[in-house]
Amino acid sequence: MDLDGRTVLIVLAHPEPASFTAGWARASADAARAAGARVIWSDLNAMGFDPVEGPRHYRTPPAPFDPLKAHEAAVASGTVPTDAQAEADKIAAADLIVFHFPIWWFGPPAILKGWLDRCLIHGALHDVDHRFDTGRLRGKRALFCVTTGANAVECGPGGKEGDVHLLLWPLAYTLRYCGMAVHEPVLIHGVHGYFEGAEEAALEVRLSAALEDHARLIREIDRHPLIPFNADTDFDETGRLRPDAPSHSPFIRRP
Numbered sequence: 198m199d200l201d202g203r204t205v206l207i208v209l210a211h212p213e214p215a216s217f218t219a220g221w222a223r224a225s226a227d228a229a230r231a232a233g234a235r236v237i238w239s240d241l242n243a244m245g246f247d248p249v250e251g252p253r254h255y256r257t258p259p260a261p262f263d264p265l266k267a268h269e270a271a272v273a274s275g276t277v278p279t280d281a282q283a284e285a286d287k288i289a290a291a292d293l294i295v296f297h298f299p300i301w302w303f304g305p306p307a308i309l310k311g312w313l314d315r316c317l318i319h320g321a322l323h324d325v326d327h328r329f330d331t332g333r334l335r336g337k338r339a340l341f342c343v344t345t346g347a348n349a350v351e352c353g354p355g356g357k358e359g360d361v362h363l364l365l366w367p368l369a370y371t372l373r374y375c376g377m378a379v380h381e382p383v384l385i386h387g388v389h390g391y392f393e394g395a396e397e398a399a400l401e402v403r404l405s406a407a408l409e410d411h412a413r414l415i416r417e418i419d420r421h422p423l424i425p426f427n428a429d430t431d432f433d434e435t436g437r438l439r440p441d442a443p444s445h446s447p448f449i450r451r452p
């Protein structure tokens with residue numbers, strides 16, 4: 198995907214504008230702009246985005262409250278909550294969505310999970326007839342830029358903090374469900390404020406170097422590999438992976 202003339206949405210989930218994660222998001226935006234892209238933002242904490250789905254967001258919520266039916270009814274009546282509609286419009290406009298967030302308790306911060314819960318609107322951005330290979334967000338790409346406090350060994354295969362690629366898989370699969378292609382995540386490990394002296398200086402050097410490399414990655418995003426997912430045809434009519442189909446992840450392993 199040549200970014201020239203494309204739209205890049207930066208989704209930032211971090212409460213501190215001076216954090217490395219937020220600075221990294223600005224570096225993505227600068228690199229995308231330099232490559233000719235139009236950049237739009239969802240700085241979730243700065244927006245005060247409410248990530249908690251519930252009936253109070255809807256003009257006429259179904260009772261008992263069913264979030265999928267609430268989405269559908271709101272789409273049909275043109276009463277999708279304003280904040281969720283604004284985000285859905287950004288998603289619809291974006292060719293590439295770059296997510297920036299730290300790992301918090303082995304997953305994304307809750308504000309990002311809730312953004313997906315509320316803004317991937319059922320009946321608009323996905324429905325039962327449009328998911329996976331027929332997803333409504335086909336043609337769009339996503340990239341996760343993620344910091345961890347733990348080091349690279351701890352976050353790798355066999356590491357005691359769990360393989361971050363696995364921790365991020367449900368998030369990637371959420372986007373795949375909606376039809377998107379998802380790049381392999383970019384990970385920066387060992388980011389925290391508890392280093393002192395020489396170690397703190399070494400971290401600064403490492404982080405500055407990472408930001409310089411990052412501009413090239415964004416500019417040449419096409420060269421960055423995609424996470425492999427199964428095609429719809431890899432599953433039988435019951436939804437089980439066919440014996441001859443590849444298993445790309447322990448989340449969908451051969452029975």
Ligand SMILES: Cc1cc2nc3c(=O)[nH]c(=O)nc-3n(C[C@H](O)[C@H](O)[C@H](O)COP(=O)(O)O)c2cc1C
Nearest residue numbers: 216217218299300301302303344345346347388389
């Ligand atoms: C609530 C919370 C939970 C965290 N859980 C993890 C974790 O599961 N794994 C990990 O490696 N780091 C964890 N951390 C550390 C953060 O990932 C780390 O502080 C962050 O990536 C640093 O980037 P920043 O300076 O941009 O915030 C956690 C931090 C917080 C605040």
